[in-house]
Structure formats: structure tokens, C-alpha cells
Amino acid sequence: MVKFSRIAILLLIDICIVNFSYIMAYLFRFDFDVNSKVFDAWFYIYAGNIFPITLACIAAFWLLGLYTSMWRYAGTEELTKIVLAAATAQLMVIACVTFLGLYMPKGIYVISFLFMVFLLGAFRMSYRFVRGLRTPGSFNSFVLRIGRKDLIGEHVTKVMVIGAGEAGASMINEIKSHHEYGKKVVVAIDDDPIKKGHRICGVKVAGGKADIRLVARKYGVDEIIIAIPSANKKAIQSIMDECKRTRCKIKILPSLIDLINEKVSISKLRDVDIEDFLGRDPVHVNLREISSYIEGKIVMVTGGGGSIGSELCRQIGRFKPRRIIAVDIYENSVFELTNELKELHPKLELEIVIASIRDKTRMDEVFRKYKPHVIFHAAAHKHVPLMENNPKEAVLNNIMGTKNMLDLAEEHAVERFVMISTDKAVNPTNVMGATKRVGEMMLQEKSSHARTTFAAVRFGNVLGSNGSVIPIFRKQIEKGGPVTVTHPDITRYFMTIPEAVELVIQTGAMAEGGEIFILDMGEPVKILDLAENVIRLSGYVPYVDIDIALTGLRPGEKLYEELLLDEEGIEKTGHNKIYVGHPLPANPVLKEMLQETDGHAVIEEEIKRVSAMTEAEVKKWLQEIVPNYSPQQSSQQ
The missing domain is CATH 3.40.50.720 (NAD(P)-binding Rossmann-like Domain)
Known part of the structure; x- marks a missing residue:
């Protein structure tokens, strides 16, 4: 019912816009001289056929999808639709008038087309503007609240978006359109020097990757969203190395291949996982x-x-x-x-x-x-x-x-x-x-x-395998720490x-x-860095909330x-x-x-003897088979 009511209102408004556009076109075409016989003669052609002309225009609008678009998300695509719809309307009116054996001045079509584009676009974009007045943190609502206390309150999460491209713009618009998420984009970051100082969807691009920590502190950022789905793993790792120096929660959009045919939205965001810190592109097999x-x-x-x-x-x-x-x-x-x-x-x-x-x-x-x-x-x-x-x-x-x-x-x-x-x-x-x-x-x-x-x-090493460091670190964090690392310089492949x-x-x-x-x-990854990252991803600050102990x-x-x-x-x-x-x-x-x-290999008899050996003898036996085995080396490093 609500849907049909909305369409009925749009139809009524568009009927008014169509006729207003033609009336203004006649006034402009004949220099507002409404008392002249020439004006009356030409205007009569429009007035006498107002019903088929209006019907032709509304039919064109319907065919071009002006009544199926969601104007709360109106953008360039919708504006293009309006231009095409207005142009199609003029062609249908020309066909209709010609079919009736009549004629209208060419200037009427051009001027009415311009009026239609302007009025149709202005009305539909105003719907989005009015909705913006009710959206906390939007520029529109800010304008109406100059001199008043900000109504956003303390419960809104202040967000920094990294990536001022299409994905970043989509993410900012998505957050602005859904105040129920309780988020407000306060600043954007992009390494493109041309974008620095400019605004994307009303949000200032305040710097590049190197400025993340400073900008986060300046704007009081609570959450960072990495919105660069086309970036490779090494680029993402480099960005996250900067992000982890802040105390902000980090979220990330999936890679471009995962977003194909899907709209960029908050629902696609995921928490940063420890794999993102490895800086490796995904494996592909034949x-x-x-x-x-x-x-x-x-x-x-x-x-x-x-x-x-x-x-x-x-x-x-x-x-x-x-x-x-x-x-x-x-x-x-x-x-x-x-x-x-x-x-x-x-x-x-x-x-x-x-x-x-x-x-x-x-x-x-x-x-x-x-x-x-x-x-x-x-x-x-x-x-x-x-x-x-x-x-x-x-x-x-x-x-x-x-x-x-x-x-x-x-x-x-x-x-x-x-x-x-x-x-x-x-x-x-x-x-x-x-x-x-x-x-x-x-x-x-x-x-x-x-x-x-x-x-x-x-x-x-494989991340998350039974007995590997990640599950051990997480259990230690659950218990309040400390997280144990054997040596500050120890590294491992993962x-x-x-x-x-x-x-x-x-x-x-x-x-x-x-x-x-x-x-x-x-x-190779330093285990100490890995421990710090796991602590951060668990929502704590290393050495402040959770300590790290070196055990040797x-x-x-x-x-x-x-x-x-x-x-x-x-x-x-x-x-x-x-x-x-x-x-x-x-x-x-x-x-x-x-x-x-x-019928038996000598090694089988040798292994039977192992059960009677001491631990030192077993290691010596292994050294005979593997000459580069150095059990004493561990104590030297």
C-alpha cells in the first residue's frame, strides 16, 4: 500500500512538472507576451491536446524506470535516467503531435526539456536531502544545527575510511544512509596527492597512509575501515602496520574478486584477521x-x-x-x-x-x-x-x-x-x-x-593448527595474560x-x-610482532592491557x-x-x-635397540644418520 501511495504521489507531481515545463517553455519562447494573437494561436495547440501530451510524457518516464528507482540512494545513474526520460518524452510528444496533424515550435521542445530535467532532478534529489536532515552526522543536519549542541551524542562510532575511490565513496554513502548503524565517517585517507584536502561524499581526505596515526588522534577515530578491495596483500599489510599503531578497531572490505556482482555495503565488512598481517596474495592452484x-x-x-x-x-x-x-x-x-x-x-x-x-x-x-x-x-x-x-x-x-x-x-x-x-x-x-x-x-x-x-x-608453521602459537596466544589472552614469547628476535614462516x-x-x-x-x-614473521597483533585483534593494547613475557x-x-x-x-x-x-x-x-x-631392514633392528637407549644415546644415534643434526645448537642461539 505504501509503495502504491508513493508512486501515486510521484505521478501527480510529475504531471504538474510536465505541464509547468510546457507553460514556461511557451512563456520564454514568446517573451512572456501572453496577450498577442501569435501566443494564443500556438498555445492553443498545447492546451487543446494537454491530455495526450501529458500521457506521452508520463509513459516515457515509466518506460525509463523513474518510478522504480530508490531515490534515497539517487546518484549519477538516476540523473542520467532523468535526462534520457525527458528526451524520450519530447520524442513521444513530437510523434503524438505529428500524428494529430499539428505542429509546435522547435524551441518549445528544447526549453520544456531543460525545465523537465531541472525540475525532475531537483524534486527527486530533494527527497534525498530531506532524508539527510534526519541522518545524524550528515552535512545537511550539521547546517541546520549551527550554533546548537551536536545531537550525535557519545554513542556514535567515529570512522576513518581508508581509500577515497569508488569503494570508499560507496562505504561513506552507505554509512550516511543508515544511521541505525551508529557510525559517522569523520575523515578519509588516500595516498593519491591530488585527493588530499578535497572532499569525498562530504568527507575530507586529510592525508595519506603515513598520516593515519596522526589523523586518527586528531579526529578522535574509534574505527578504521579499509575500503581498497583492489589492493594486493602486501599493500593491505603495509596499511595495517600503520593502523595497528592506533588503538582503533580495524575492519576491511573483502578483495575485489569477492565483491564481483555484489554491492559494497557495511554487511560485506569483516574483522581484520591475523592472516591479513602475512602480506601474501592468495594461493591459486591448477x-x-x-x-x-x-x-x-x-x-x-x-x-x-x-x-x-x-x-x-x-x-x-x-x-x-x-x-x-x-x-x-x-x-x-x-x-x-x-x-x-x-x-x-x-x-x-x-x-x-x-x-x-x-x-x-x-x-x-x-x-x-x-x-x-x-x-x-x-x-x-x-x-x-x-x-x-x-x-x-x-x-x-x-x-x-x-x-x-x-x-x-x-x-x-x-x-x-x-x-x-x-x-x-x-x-x-x-x-x-x-x-x-x-x-x-x-x-x-x-x-x-x-x-x-x-x-x-x-x-x-601453519596458522591455527593444533598446538601452534595462535591458539596458545588466544588462550593466554583469555586468561588475562601474559602472552609468552621465547625470544624477542625469534622468527618463523607461516x-x-x-x-x-x-x-x-x-x-x-x-x-x-x-x-x-x-x-x-x-x-618470515617475528613471533613478538605476531603476539602484539593477536593482542590488538582481541581488542587489547599490548603491554598495557595484556603483558608479553620473554621465557627464553x-x-x-x-x-x-x-x-x-x-x-x-x-x-x-x-x-x-x-x-x-x-x-x-x-x-x-x-x-x-x-x-x-x-627379510628385515637393518634399520628396523636398530630402532628396536632405541627403546633400550638413553635420550642422549638416541640423539647420538640420530646424528650418525643425519650428520648436520646439531642438538647442542639450540643452547648457543
Whole structure:
């Protein structure tokens, strides 16, 4: 009912505008000489046909959509519609008058067109102006309140918009049009020097990126909105480095690709997450290559309930495998994964196997039953401090378990085998890294004579994985702090779990046998900076609300991680985020241990002896196999 009432009012007003425009056109055309016979003769043509002329104009307005536009959001597009509608109206009137065998002076059409454009536009834009009078913080309401107390009050959030482009303008207009959000844009920022000092949608552009902190303080900004969807990750990171020096809440528009075909609005804003501080553009994979080796295949994922393993299962499900076999020793994690995958991929055939990779007999049963074509080996003990205190367990799981998987993959003619490794395997200073390096060496040795395509993927820390620093920091913040960092200069490489897993799956398509792929992790991140950012994103001020305590390096911990051994070299692959290291000849000690006697490899007997060794003896044994393993190095750094 309200809608039809609004249209009826618009129609009535437009009828008045049309006739007023023609009357004024006649007056201007004949110099306001209304008493002359010439005026009467020509005016009679209009007056005698006022109904068809008015109907023709209203019909043109209807056809051009003047009664379907939302004039509270009127802009250049609506003004263009008005011009086209007025022009179409004149053409329809000319056609109507000609059809009736009549004629009006050409000047009447031109002058009435100008009057129509002006009056139609003025009336419709005045609607927006009147609404602006009721919008807190608008320039219109400010004009009406000169000399009076500002009615905005203390509950309005003062906003700075970074980006004075189209997205920034849309965001400012959106906030102005919706006072229910309780926000007021007080200032804008843009690095374009031409825009500095000018206004965008009534908001002053007060400076560039370098001025963010100063401008935020000057205008009392509570919230910063980054409205540059076309900017790359490095540019966004640079802006956020400035924003985090303020105490403002930070929100960001999604990237341009996420906004395609969608209007820029407050609903599209999201909170800044820790991933935004990594400064890396999103990973893209070759879907055709991946599908070629996964689609229709049986894929096994060991450690399927872990952070990497579960994400592997989620993403592999996208590529239409015949079946996924998720193997894990812990039932709770894979139980949760089962429910999630049923929702994500209802048609996916999923089998959960509770088993340990240490138990070769049990794993052989699994291989014989499911006959996997592709294996992603993610099962491992990965926590550095825990493995320093439990080196025997690391050897059993990361070496013996991996050897079992390698042997069974060869025996059962698995097509591809991809092992998840770590940057800690490079010049290792801890047990976990040394055992993972042994796993890499065994894989490369196996690849030299097996039909199965074996490859390893080496990368650093993943954000949000079980036991990683981000969840630990957040738990410490929930308890009121302090957040603990081992050393002020310690750095680590980071990736998000989904992008790491996408690249792992991509390497499976690129593998030819024996490669160690290295993922481009971007620039290393200082853990101290990471801790400060997590505190800020939680709504606190570092060292004021939440303290940061330095605890000293833990056993086996490096100040920095490496991704490549010097002798491995590095080559680019077809993917700009994936590199490959040259395969190295097996260590003679390990090669001898891998020789079989009486149907068993020597290393299997060696690992049985490990259970009787002391922790120091286990580390010494690892040094024999991995000469560049330096357990004492952690205490030196």
C-alpha cells in the first residue's frame, strides 16, 4: 500500500512538472507576451491536446524506470535516467503531435526539456536531502544545527575510511544512509596527492597512509575501515602496520574478486584477521592438474584427524575421488571430521580407519582392503619440545611409521605418495626435525628404484593448527595474560592451513619421483610482532592491557628456520609458490641401514635397540644418520 501511495504521489507531481515545463517553455519562447494573437494561436495547440501530451510524457518516464528507482540512494545513474526520460518524452510528444496533424515550435521542445530535467532532478534529489536532515552526522543536519549542541551524542562510532575511490565513496554513502548503524565517517585517507584536502561524499581526505596515526588522534577515530578491495596483500599489510599503531578497531572490505556482482555495503565488512598481517596474495592452484590424479581414485590420508590431514580430506573431497580413507590413531578427531565431511560433500564415500602407522601388520590389512591409489602421509609427532623429552617416540612414529608407509606403498603399487615434511628438517637442531629429515632421506632412497612416485613437501608453521602459537596466544589472552614469547628476535614462516594444503595437493600433480618440494612461505614473521597483533585483534593494547613475557628458547628451538639445505639448490616449478630441491644421494650410514637381511631392514633392528637407549644415546644415534643434526645448537642461539 505504501509503495502504491508513493508512486501515486510521484505521478501527480510529475504531471504538474510536465505541464509547468510546457507553460514556461511557451512563456520564454514568446517573451512572456501572453496577450498577442501569435501566443494564443500556438498555445492553443498545447492546451487543446494537454491530455495526450501529458500521457506521452508520463509513459516515457515509466518506460525509463523513474518510478522504480530508490531515490534515497539517487546518484549519477538516476540523473542520467532523468535526462534520457525527458528526451524520450519530447520524442513521444513530437510523434503524438505529428500524428494529430499539428505542429509546435522547435524551441518549445528544447526549453520544456531543460525545465523537465531541472525540475525532475531537483524534486527527486530533494527527497534525498530531506532524508539527510534526519541522518545524524550528515552535512545537511550539521547546517541546520549551527550554533546548537551536536545531537550525535557519545554513542556514535567515529570512522576513518581508508581509500577515497569508488569503494570508499560507496562505504561513506552507505554509512550516511543508515544511521541505525551508529557510525559517522569523520575523515578519509588516500595516498593519491591530488585527493588530499578535497572532499569525498562530504568527507575530507586529510592525508595519506603515513598520516593515519596522526589523523586518527586528531579526529578522535574509534574505527578504521579499509575500503581498497583492489589492493594486493602486501599493500593491505603495509596499511595495517600503520593502523595497528592506533588503538582503533580495524575492519576491511573483502578483495575485489569477492565483491564481483555484489554491492559494497557495511554487511560485506569483516574483522581484520591475523592472516591479513602475512602480506601474501592468495594461493591459486591448477585444478585441471589436480583433478587428473585424484578424480575417481582412492585416496588415503594418514593423520586424517589432525590439522593438516583433516584439511587434506576437506579439499580432496572437492576433486571427486572415488573414496577417501582417513587413517588416525585418535578416534575423537576423525569422528568430528566424519560429520563435517558429510555436510561438505554428501556424496563422498568416506572410510575412517583407526590404526597406527607403527603397526605394519595392521596397515598392511588396510592397504589390502582399500587398495589406495594416492597417499598423503601427514601422520607424525610434530611438537618440538615434547619430542625433545620423548625422542624414542619420535623415532618410532616419524621414522619407523614412515618406513612402514613407504614399504607398503611400494609393495601395493600405490601410484603417488606425498609426505608432509617441515622446515625443521633443514639443518635440524631438534629431535623432531632430525626424524623428519630421516623420513625425507628414506623417501628419496626408496624413490630411486620404486615404481611409485614418491615426493615430500617441506613448509613451515601453519596458522591455527593444533598446538601452534595462535591458539596458545588466544588462550593466554583469555586468561588475562601474559602472552609468552621465547625470544624477542625469534622468527618463523607461516601459512594458513587451507593454502598450505592446496599447495601440497598441487605438488602431488607435479611430482616425478624423489623431489622435495618447498612452498613459498613469504617473509618470515617475528613471533613478538605476531603476539602484539593477536593482542590488538582481541581488542587489547599490548603491554598495557595484556603483558608479553620473554621465557627464553626451549630445548631444540632455533631463532630462525630454513627451508633448504645449501647442497640441495633450488629450482622454480610451473607454480609460482612451489620450488623444488635437487635430490641428494642417501647418507651411507642410512643406506646401509636400509639394506635387508633375513627379510628385515637393518634399520628396523636398530630402532628396536632405541627403546633400550638413553635420550642422549638416541640423539647420538640420530646424528650418525643425519650428520648436520646439531642438538647442542639450540643452547648457543
